[in-house]
Amino acid sequence: MSRTVAFVGCGRITRAVVGGLVAAGDAPESLRGVSRSGARARALSEEFGIRAAASVQEAVDGADVVVLAVHPHQTPAALDALAGAPAGGGAVLVSLVASCRTKAVVAALPGTAVVRAVPNVAVAARRGVTVLSSGPGCPPGAFHTARALFAPLGEVLTVREDLMETVSALSGAGPALVAHFARALARAGAGQGLSADTAAVLAAHAVRGTGALLTEPGATPDAVMDQVASPRGMTEAALRTLDERALPQSVREALDAAVRLSLGRLLTGAEGLSARS
Template sequence: MSGAHPTLAFIGCGRITRALVQGLVGAGHPAHLLRGVSRSGAGALALSREFGITAVDGSADAVRGADIVVLAVHPHQTPEALAALSGLLGPEQTLLSLVASWRTEAVAAPLPGVPVVRAVPNVGVGVRAGATVFSAGPRTDASRLRAVEQLFAPLGETLTVAEELLETVSAVSGAGPALVAHFARSLAGAGVAQGLDERTAAVLAAHAVRSTGALLAQDAMTVDAVIDSVASPGGMTEAALRVLDADEVPAAARRAVDAAVRLSMGRLARA
C-alpha cells in the first residue's frame, strides 16, 4: 500500500459507504485519498460535498491507483459492477466486498489474480463505535487481511470469522443497530404512555442504549453484570425483566435473526 494511508475507491455510495467515509475522515484519513463512484453520480457527489472525497464518473477512474477497492452495491447490482471491474484490477490491489449474500469465490471469479476480502461493518463505524467482521477470500494472505483490519481499527471493533458465519454476523451486527433502535423506540413509547413528553422519553431511551453499550464495551463487564448492577431483588427492574421474559423477547430476537439469515441464505443460493 502507498504511504501511511491507503487510497480507497468506493464502488457504490449508499448508506454504509457514507458511514465508512464519515468514520475514516473523522479518524484522520485524508479525504483526497478517498474516491467514490455511484450509478447516477448523485451519491458520490453528495459524499464529495459533505466530506471532501473525490467523486468520479466511472469505475476505471475510481480504481486507478487505488490500494483498496470497496465494493458496496446491492446484491442484484453486483454482476454489473463486477463486469465493470473486470480487467481493471491487479494483484497488488485488494477488493473489499461489502455485498450481502455474495461469497468471496463468486466475487473473485471475474477478477483473476485479485485478492478478495469480505467484510460486514455496521453503521456505527460512522461515529467510530462500530464493529466490522472480516473473512479472507481467495488469494488473500495474512498480511493483506491485516492491512484491511488496520484500516478499520479506528472505526471500532474488528473481528475475523469463517465466511460461512457471515450471514449470521450480518443479522446480529449489520442489522443490530436497527433492532436495538427498534427496542429503544418501543422503550420511549412506553415512557410516553406513562406521561413523559416524547423528547424526554426519546432522550432517556437513547442514553439507556448508549450507556449500556459503553458498559458492555468494558472487558470486565458482561451482560449479566450489567443486569445485576441495576436489578435489585424484588425491585422495579426485576419486575420489568420478568415481563420481557414472559413476553418471550429473547425468543423474538432469535426469530428475528433467523428470518434475516434465511433471507440472506436464500439470496446466496441464487447468486
C-alpha cells in the same frame, strides 16, 4: 501510511465508513467514490470532500484498496465493470456486499485478493465493529491491509465466512433492532405521561449507557442486569415481564428470519452471479 481507497457504491454503509475514515484522519483526497447515477458519489464529495469519480475506471485507477459496496442484485454489473477496470497490481478488494460469498467475487476477478467485511453503521462515529473473513487464496498481507482500513473505526473481529450471514443479521442489523427497542421503550414512557421528547432522550441514553457498560473489559449482559436489578425491585419486575412476553424468543426468531433471507439470496459462485444478471 498513505493509501488510496476507492468505493464502488456510495450508499449508507459507504457514507458511514467514509465519515469514520475522515474523522480518523484520512485525507479526503485519498478517498474516491463512484455510484450508478453519480448523485450519491457527489453527495459524499460535498459532505466529506472526497473525490467523486465519473466511472469505475476513474475511481479504481491506482487505488490500493477497492471497497465494493453495492446491493446484491447490482453485483454482477459492478464486477463486470471492475473486470474491465483493473486497479493495478497489489490492490485489495474488500467486499461489503450482503449475501455474496468471496468465491463468487474471485470467480469474476481471478487473481484478486478479496476480503469480505461486515461493518455496522457505528463505524461513522468510530465506535463500530467490523467483522472480516478471507477469500480464497487471500494472502496475509492483503488481509492485514483490510484490517488496517477498519481498525481506526472501532473493533475488528474475524470469523469463518460461512458465519458471515449471521454476523450481518446480528451486527449489521443490530443497530436497527436496538433502535426498535429504544423506540418501544420511549413510547412506553410517553404512555406513562412523559413528554415524547423526554421519553426519547431517556431511552436513547439508556441504550448509550448500556452499550458503554457492555463494552468494558469483562462485562456481560448478566453482570449489567445484576448491577441494575435489586431483588423484588421494579427492574426485576420489568425483566420478568419481558421474559414472560417471550422477548428472548422473539429476538431469536427475528435473527433467524434475517439469516434465512440472506441465505436465500446467497451468491456463491459464477453460476449464481450469472443467474442474477
